[in-house]
Amino acid sequence: MFRRLDDALTPAPVVGLTVDGTRIEARAGDLLAAALLAAGRGLCRTTPVSGAPRAPYCMMGVCFECLVTVDGMGSRQACLVPVREGMVVETQRGARVPGR
Amino acid sequence: MAGMSGDDADFAVLGGGLVGAATAWGLARLGRRVVVLDEGDVAHRASRGNFALVWVQSKGLGMPRYAAWTRQSSDLWSGLADELKRETGIDTRFERPGGFSLALDEAELERRVAMLRRLHNQPEMTVALGTEIVDRGRLAGMLPEIGPDVVGGVYCPFDGHANSLKLLRALHAGMQHHGAVYRGGCAVQAIEPSADGFRIRHDGGETRAARVVLAAGIGNARLAPMVGLEAKVRPQRGQILVTERLQPFLRHPVVTVRQTDEGSVMLGDSQEEAGFDDSVGTDVLATIARRATRMFPLLGRANVVRSWAALRVMTRDGFPIYAASARHPGAFLVTCHSGVTLAAAHAYVLAPMLAAGALAPDLAAFAPERFDVSPPG
Amino acid sequence: MSAPDLPARCDIAVIGAGPAGLAAATIAARAGLSTVLFDEQPAPGGQVHRAATTTPLADPVAILGVGQARGVALARDCAASGARILSGATVWSVAADGTLGVSLAGAASPVVARHVVIATGALERPMPIPGWTLPGVMTAGAAQILLKTGGLVGEGRVVLAGCGPLLWLLAAQYRRAGARIAALLDTTPRANWIAAARHLPGFLASPYLAKGLGLLAEVRRSVPVFGGVTELRAEGGTSGRLARVSFRRGARAEESLDADLLLLHQGVAPNVNLALSAGCAHDWDDAQLCFRPALDAWLTSTVESISIAGDGGGIGGAEVAEARGRLAALGALRRLGAGDPGGMRAKAAAHARAEIATGLRGRAFLDTLYRPAEAFRIPHDATLVCRCEEVSAARIREAVALGCPGPNQLKSFLRCGMGPCQGRMCSLTVTEVMAKARGVSPGEIGHVRLRAPVKPVTLAEIAAMPTSPEAERAVLRG
Numbered sequence: 001m002f003r004r005l006d007d008a009l010t011p012a013p014v015v016g017l018t019v020d021g022t023r024i025e026a027r028a029g030d031l032l033a034a035a036l037l038a039a040g041r042g043l044c045r046t047t048p049v050s051g052a053p054r055a056p057y058c059m060m061g062v063c064f065e066c067l068v069t070v071d072g073m074g075s076r077q078a079c080l081v082p083v084r085e086g087m088v089v090e091t092q093r094g095a096r097v098p099g100r
Numbered sequence: 101m102a103g104m105s106g107d108d109a110d111f112a113v114l115g116g117g118l119v120g121a122a123t124a125w126g127l128a129r130l131g132r133r134v135v136v137l138d139e140g141d142v143a144h145r146a147s148r149g150n151f152a153l154v155w156v157q158s159k160g161l162g163m164p165r166y167a168a169w170t171r172q173s174s175d176l177w178s179g180l181a182d183e184l185k186r187e188t189g190i191d192t193r194f195e196r197p198g199g200f201s202l203a204l205d206e207a208e209l210e211r212r213v214a215m216l217r218r219l220h221n222q223p224e225m226t227v228a229l230g231t232e233i234v235d236r237g238r239l240a241g242m243l244p245e246i247g248p249d250v251v252g253g254v255y256c257p258f259d260g261h262a263n264s265l266k267l268l269r270a271l272h273a274g275m276q277h278h279g280a281v282y283r284g285g286c287a288v289q290a291i292e293p294s295a296d297g298f299r300i301r302h303d304g305g306e307t308r309a310a311r312v313v314l315a316a317g318i319g320n321a322r323l324a325p326m327v328g329l330e331a332k333v334r335p336q337r338g339q340i341l342v343t344e345r346l347q348p349f350l351r352h353p354v355v356t357v358r359q360t361d362e363g364s365v366m367l368g369d370s371q372e373e374a375g376f377d378d379s380v381g382t383d384v385l386a387t388i389a390r391r392a393t394r395m396f397p398l399l400g401r402a403n404v405v406r407s408w409a410a411l412r413v414m415t416r417d418g419f420p421i422y423a424a425s426a427r428h429p430g431a432f433l434v435t436c437h438s439g440v441t442l443a444a445a446h447a448y449v450l451a452p453m454l455a456a457g458a459l460a461p462d463l464a465a466f467a468p469e470r471f472d473v474s475p476p477g
Numbered sequence: 478m479s480a481p482d483l484p485a486r487c488d489i490a491v492i493g494a495g496p497a498g499l500a501a502a503t504i505a506a507r508a509g510l511s512t513v514l515f516d517e518q519p520a521p522g523g524q525v526h527r528a529a530t531t532t533p534l535a536d537p538v539a540i541l542g543v544g545q546a547r548g549v550a551l552a553r554d555c556a557a558s559g560a561r562i563l564s565g566a567t568v569w570s571v572a573a574d575g576t577l578g579v580s581l582a583g584a585a586s587p588v589v590a591r592h593v594v595i596a597t598g599a600l601e602r603p604m605p606i607p608g609w610t611l612p613g614v615m616t617a618g619a620a621q622i623l624l625k626t627g628g629l630v631g632e633g634r635v636v637l638a639g640c641g642p643l644l645w646l647l648a649a650q651y652r653r654a655g656a657r658i659a660a661l662l663d664t665t666p667r668a669n670w671i672a673a674a675r676h677l678p679g680f681l682a683s684p685y686l687a688k689g690l691g692l693l694a695e696v697r698r699s700v701p702v703f704g705g706v707t708e709l710r711a712e713g714g715t716s717g718r719l720a721r722v723s724f725r726r727g728a729r730a731e732e733s734l735d736a737d738l739l740l741l742h743q744g745v746a747p748n749v750n751l752a753l754s755a756g757c758a759h760d761w762d763d764a765q766l767c768f769r770p771a772l773d774a775w776l777t778s779t780v781e782s783i784s785i786a787g788d789g790g791g792i793g794g795a796e797v798a799e800a801r802g803r804l805a806a807l808g809a810l811r812r813l814g815a816g817d818p819g820g821m822r823a824k825a826a827a828h829a830r831a832e833i834a835t836g837l838r839g840r841a842f843l844d845t846l847y848r849p850a851e852a853f854r855i856p857h858d859a860t861l862v863c864r865c866e867e868v869s870a871a872r873i874r875e876a877v878a879l880g881c882p883g884p885n886q887l888k889s890f891l892r893c894g895m896g897p898c899q900g901r902m903c904s905l906t907v908t909e910v911m912a913k914a915r916g917v918s919p920g921e922i923g924h925v926r927l928r929a930p931v932k933p934v935t936l937a938e939i940a941a942m943p944t945s946p947e948a949e950r951a952v953l954r955g
Contacts, residue, residue, distance in 0.1 A: 001613060001738050002623060003632040005654055008540065009533045027627065029531060031519070034627035043612055048345040048363060049867040053717050055612035057864075059619035060524055061517055062600055062748070064865065064897035064933075065610075075344060075403050075897075075933070079622075080565075082519050095345040095363045098245075099398030116880075141883025141923060148889045208953070269890045272879050282880040344897055344933065356952075362892070367936070370951040379756070380928050382570060382578055382587065382939070383948040389940035391952060400937035405897050407928050 002037045017087040026083045033059060033066045033078035036089070044068050044078060048095035067092055074100045107281065109135040111454070112300050112309035114288050114323060117147035118264065118439030119446060120315035121271035126451025127313075128278035135307050136275065137286040137300065139319075146317055147439055149410020151340065151368045152264035152360070153353055154441045157199065157231050157256030161215060163419045164224040165465035170438070171227045173445035174258045180444040181262065187277055190270035192262045193361040199259025200234070200243065201355040202250050202395050209233075209252045216254060231256045245349055247397040253354075261353040263361050264440045271443070283307075288316070291326040293428040298327070311430040313454060317413045318376075320435050328427030332471055333435055335411035337372040339384050341392075343402040350396070357392055357399075365399060367392040371412075378409045412437040415471075422450065422466040424459050432459070433468070483579055483586045484561070487511045489809055490577055490590035491560075492568045492751065495523020496795045497787025498596035499551040500802030501809075504825075505594075506560035508806075508815050513588065514555065515566040515579060517932075521552045523598055524618065525795045528626040540654045541625065542646075551799070570929030571595070571755040575782045578929060578942065585938035592782055592809040595752050596802060599745035599788035602766075602849065603906050604639055605856045608711030609741065610864050613719025617647045617742035630656035633737030636722050637700075638662035638709055641744040641847040642689065648696040660734055661696065662706040662724055664743065666850045673846035683839025685794075703732075707852060711739050743849040746905060747789045754927040756780050761920030764844050765792055766854065767905060768924050775808025775826070776801060784808055792844075797836035804829040855909050862910065863903040865896020870910055877914040884908060884925040894925050897933055 004027075013028045019041050026035035033056040036042055042055040044066045056066040059079045066078040069090040074097065078089075113124040116138030128134045139145075156174050160167025174196065181194035203209035216231055234255045239246055242255075276282060286304035297310040312327065314320050324331035345363030359365045370384045385407055393400045413435055415421060420436035432454055436442055453459050489505040491498045494516035502514040514521070522529040526548025537545045555562060563581060570578035575590040601618045608614065617637060623629040630651055635658050637644055648661055680686055696702065706724045708731070714720030723733040746767035749759060757778035759768040769791040776784045786805035787798035807826045810817070856862065858871035868891050876890045884900075884907050887893050893907060894900035900907075904925055912919040930939070 001632060002629040005534070005540075005628045005630060005656075008535055008654065009628045010535045012533060027533060029533060030627050034623050034629055037623065038627065038629055047865075047867065049865075052610060052867070053612050054610065055615075057610075057615050057619060058601065058902075059615070059622040060600075061932075062898060062901045067897070073401065080517060080519075095347050096402070098346040098349045099401060138880075141885045142926065145885075148885070265889045265892070269876075269879070276879065284880050284882040284886075341936070341939070343936065370948070372951045379572075381948070382572075382576070382929070382942045383945045384951055385929075385939055386942035386944045387948040387952045389936050389942075390944065393936055393940050400935065400940070402936050403897070403933035404930055404936055404939055405899065405933050406895065407930065409928075 015083050019089045030083045032081040045092035107135045107307040109133045109309045113313045115316035122443040122446040125271045125275040126447035128275045128280040130455045134280035136282045138284045139287045140285045154260040156258040161219040164222045168227045173442045176444035184270040188270045188273040192267045194262040196260030198257040199353040200253045202253040249394040314433045327431035328425045329433045336414040337374040338369040339409045341367040342406040380409045422463045486589040487513045491594045493596035494521035495598045497798040497802035499555045500799045501594045501806040502560040503555045503558040504806035506558035512560040514562045522548045533628045569932045569934045573780045594784045596786045597748045597789045600748045602744045602746045604741040604743045606709045611713045611719045614739045617740040620740045631738040634659040635738045636736045637740045639742040640665040644742045645692045652699045658700045661702045663704045664706045676842035680839040680842035685839045750931045754931045776805040800829045800832040862906045863893040866892040868893040
């Protein structure tokens with residue numbers, strides 16, 4: 001769905017994270033939602049109402065479609081969270097598990 | 101919407117909140133022609149801000165009749181839920197799994213137990229509320245997610261909860277199913293008693309009805325004198341927090357923490373004397389949040405997506421008023437702060453009395469004359 | 478759990494680090510007042526100057542065009558002014574007494590300000606079409622943010638649809654970045670051109686004219702543009718993702734295009750949630766089809782301690798936002814009785830007001846030309862209006878038929894607007910759907926009542942806020 005304009009970018013270190021157990025690579029400075037889209041893993045969650053799949057929509061923190069679990073903390077807005085080496089990301093299914 | 105004036109009805113119910121809607125539905129299902137006059141979208145609407153408990157365990161200290169009335173409504177509730185679902189397709193999600201109040205230290209528990217003892221020891225108590233004091237060990241078995249600060253609690257098998265928003269919608273759909281007419285944006289200006297009933301002037305025109313039921317919450321204070329009654333009610337602010345939807349974790353409602361059928365968790369609630377100010381304050385919300393996270397630590401990570409403050413409709417003693425006007429027969433006053441709990445009693449017990457034209461003598465305890473006697477001491 | 482990096486008090490709190498917020502904070506701090514600028518994003522700039530200082534694009538001007546330099550300068554000036562810029566800080570409550578509830582790095586604290594400038598900018602107007610919740614459908618603004626912050630462009634069959642300057646700007650930026658666009662579906666109603674013509678004199682004098690015409694020409698040279706598009710639908714494939722886009726043009730038969738990415742846009746509207754929750758009065762603006770706050774000549778809202786600068790006070794664009802930021806800060810200095818050496822304040826305010834007037838000159842033309850068609854604002858029954866709670870337009874109309882007068886009762890009846898976005902993605906649509914169904918004006922329908930927290934915040938964070946003995950007494954039961 002998205003590709004990186006590699007030739008037009010300044011060099012940046014690679015950051016490794018895992019998404020549902022699979023390792024993906026991002027650019028240092030990426031927003032998590034951008035990293036997920038660049039890696040072809042844009043499906044963040046399914047809704048608690050109908051179970052429909054959702055992906056990042058507004059990229060500016062207002063639509064709440066890109067909610068994921070980051071390092072064990074549920075319902076984080078992936079479009080507001082910068083990536084970090086070793087970050088563990090899990091997509092969400094329906095309503096959040098209490099305590100996560 | 102049909103013509104905004106010239107309604108002619110058996111009953112005009114003033115107020116479209118839970119009390120008015122339950123009463124109107126109860127009247128309409130008995131075949132009475134009902135018009136409900138309601139305010140607009142930004143009314144002080146306690147029905148949108150309640151905690152949705154169908155609650156028995158602490159009701160009636162100071163008025164045993166209220167304990168019996170509450171218990172009766174709790175018993176009638178599953179019938180109400182069934183009938184509304186059949187009629188409207190809306191499931192109000194009533195459940196009566198038994199409910200708890202939780203104490204965070206021994207002093208709290210002792211105060212709670214002493215209150216219940218006084219309640220049960222009243223000479224005129226006619227019903228059992230079935231309350232039990234539950235120690236921490238037993239609690240942990242019934243509410244596995246409680247935190248270490250919970251020392252004990254009180255359980256009542258007749259406590260339950262419902263989805264009060266679905267209840268309000270179901271009552272509105274149901275009363276219209278039975279032919280009742282709902283008019284929003286029709287704040288009442290004047291009620292004029294006449295030979296054949298009442299002429300009600302409101303923002304949408306005029307309605308004539310043989311009988312009139314005042315169910316306007318706080319607004320009853322203004323309306324009651326128009327029919328020779330008095331409604332000494334004041335607003336009491338209650339603040340509530342609501343979380344995002346969570347997977348089910350809490351089977352029983354707790355008086356200040358309950359998980360809705362949709363998964364969100366409601367956390368309440370305060371009792372504040374703040375006049376008509378229905379703004380929220382972070383100090384109260386922080387206190388609510390602190391107690392809730394001590395009761396259920398796993399809630400600390402949940403996102404709060406909403407808060408609100410609503411105005412309860414309080415009388416001096418906290419009990420309902422049911423009154424018939426002696427000066428203007430056919431005018432009735434209904435007011436309470438437990439519109440969810442009492443919905444079934446209003447629909448199935450009170451409405452038939454109104455339809456018959458008189459309140460039964462066994463509701464005399466709720467008459468407003470009780471406020472004329474100065475309290476002892 | 479309280480946030481140690483947050484100051485307990487300040488003179489002026491500015492919320493939002495776009496052009497308005499940066500300009501406001503700079504003026505306030507230069508006047509010697511303790512000033513804190515709160516921003517939710519990782520770096521200042523707002524959406525228009527998004528990633529101005531951090532973009533990975535080696536040559537941003539070559540792809541994005543002009544504009545980034547201004548963002549860099551604003552951020553630099555603000556940093557040099559002495560204002561404290563707190564990025565990654567979410568303001569979730571504002572009270573009329575100037576107390577903010579702020580979360581930073583997972584911890585919350587109150588910050589008490591003598592004056593608050595809300596500069597929360599604009600949101601893209603919702604464009605509720607069938608299928609707009611499918612993965613593969615995003616906003617054009619989102620695509621631009623991905624380009625600015627991550628150097629990402631759409632891949633595969635990319636379709637842009639809607640109306641308004643941002644759509645064309647994104648198309649041009651994609652072209653310059655070497656990204657292919659399969660089609661641009663222009664939903665601007667043809668009649669808008671005629672209606673807009675009478676505002677042309679103002680637009681001819683506006684700085685946007687040359688920019689706009691250049692953009693249109695640039696895009697038309699390289700992208701297939703379909704005009705007069707109606708009945709747009711996004712359709713999913715077996716994977717549950719976007720597969721196709723269907724639409725009509727005039728009386729022609731329905732057409733459809735395979736698509737991997739659909740980018741929607743139909744203008745922007747003020748982001749009013751925080752100001753509404755603080756109790757600032759708002760009125761319906763029929764020209765811009767939105768609620769906007771009532772503001773005085775110094776941009777003070779109906780709550781005396783709160784000013785509203787930038788697009789949050791009505792859409793004017795980046796340059797107007799900057800001037801409004803300065804004006805709001807000058808008004809705050811005036812209210813707080815800050816010194817006015819040399820009597821420069823009145824002069825600076827007059828200058829800002831003149832700039833605002835100039836910048837708004839072409840606005841009526843743009844508002845009229847890019848006024849979205851009614852069918853794209855008031856959708857068919859089957860279309861979802863509330864994305865969070867998945868409430869369709871049909872259910873809203875049923876609730877109206879039941880007597881539901883406005884968005885507050887509607888929220889009770891249907892949970893519409895009760896989800897985590899707190900109505901940001903649906904409230905304008907709800908207001909217009911209800912207004913049309915009831916046959917009254919959107920202003921009469923009104924807006925849903927908002928309360929803190931206006932952004933989700935954890936219960937633990939709220940629990941860490943200060944409490945009081947009165948509050949404890951109010952909550953504890955006997």
